[in-house]
Amino acid sequence: MNPQRQYWDAISGTYRAITRIDAGDFHYGPLLAGESKLRLLPPLRPGMEALELGCGEGQNSLWLARQGLLCTAIDISEGQLAYARADAAKAGLDVIFQRCAIEDFDTPEATFDLITSSHAFEFLDDPFAQVARVARWLCPGGWFVLSTVHPVYNGEWVSVDEDDGSETWGRFLPSYFHPVDDVREQPEGKGAPIASRAWPVSAWFNAFRAAGLTVERLEEPPADPDPAYASDDWLEAFDECAAIPTTLILVGRK
């Protein structure tokens, strides 16, 4: 089985239990304020066609559907989508949830006014090839709002040496240009591990430009004390995360 699918199917229950995502807002990443504060989405109109890539439990598509958008949302993991479908049914919202890898999705026409993705592109082998495909699915004037792990975040934790205080608590970045992979073993021990991979900010900017997208916004929001996405672990690391950007957000327009 695809290691991403195996991993996310295996952890979907735990992920659901430990993350707290504000259903009343559009979220961009761990510890960040949501759309109500960041104001990064284009003007939304009922009837706009939206696509979410790597939707997880689908909170962002459900929020867009509440604004009257016609939403399709895909994810590689049926475990993740099961929560999305259940939440949509409970809320009486109509979203087309489809189990599909981003790399396998396609549409013959440029149909979408808005394509979003929050913290899924770091799991792709070749995210920039996918940015080029995403651009083809947008209508002229359409928007691609991407949030992904920031290259400064993919460092290594360094902790205080209690005896001689020789190290300080925080992030150590071996290379900005080749950030270390955040490798995650399969929870059941069998199968290939997966990695969350970060890329330099300029590489993302250039990938958007090469795909024919104008970068309208590029943001590195600080951690917010009232985040739209949190977990106990993330909140515990609040002070360290408040000192560096953890998420990179790009808003591109075709």
Ligand SMILES: C[S@@+](CC[C@H](N)C(=O)[O-])C[C@H]1O[C@@H](n2cnc3c(N)ncnc32)[C@H](O)[C@@H]1O
């Ligand atoms: C960190 S979660 C983020 C979920 C959601 N976007 C959110 O912000 O809550 C990453 C998601 O990406 C999905 N994913 C990973 N690789 C994928 C791929 N190649 N195609 C589609 N989805 C993928 C996982 O199944 C998982 O649901």
